[in-house]
Amino acid sequence: MGTIKSDNIQARTDSAGVQIKAYKETIQTLTSNSGAVAIDLSQGNVGTLTLTEAVTVFNFTNVPTSGLANFTLKITQHASSAKTVAISCSVNGASAANAKTAGAGGFTMTTTASRDDILTFLFFDAATPQISAIQDLA
Numbered sequence: 001m002g003t004i005k006s007d008n009i010q011a012r013t014d015s016a017g018v019q020i021k022a023y024k025e026t027i028q029t030l031t032s033n034s035g036a037v038a039i040d041l042s043q044g045n046v047g048t049l050t051l052t053e054a055v056t057v058f059n060f061t062n063v064p065t066s067g068l069a070n071f072t073l074k075i076t077q078h079a080s081s082a083k084t085v086a087i088s089c090s091v092n093g094a095s096a097a098n099a100k101t102a103g104a105g106g107f108t109m110t111t112t113a114s115r116d117d118i119l120t121f122l123f124f125d126a127a128t129p130q131i132s133a134i135q136d137l138a
Contacts, residue, residue, distance in 0.1 A: 026044030030049040032052065037058050039059065041060065046072045049075045049076070054084045064123075064126060074117075076116050077109065077116075079113050079114050080113060082112075087101070089121070092126055107133055116136075117134070118137065
């Protein structure tokens with residue numbers, strides 16, 4: 001039982017576990033290359049991406065192979081011409097597969113210029129991610 005402090009987290013431990021008081025997450029600034037976006041979870045669990053081309057695949061690396069991991073991504077639509085975003089995902093070098101969505105409905109990126117969509121990718125034991133989306137944020 002005691003207190004944990006660092007530059008990024010303040011927490012207290014007791015017999016019930018760890019209680020987090022405050023923390024901040026590292027935000028990765030991502031880009032696409034030939035339609036692919038590389039996301040390394042060892043560099044943080046939050047990222048931003050401004051679309052400059054259609055995205056065809058997300059390549060995730062360093063996803064823990066047991067337990068739950070997540071990644072939150074803010075995608076900003078191109079300022080003048082709408083770009084598309086596929087939800088094909090490769091995890092730790094495995095073959096790409098479409099992420100799972102509610103009701104298997106898929107995902108369609110907001111087409112309004114400069115608007116944001118926020119995607120949360122959940123990985124259970126580094127399997128194909130499940131995603132949820134908050135869309136068309138102004």
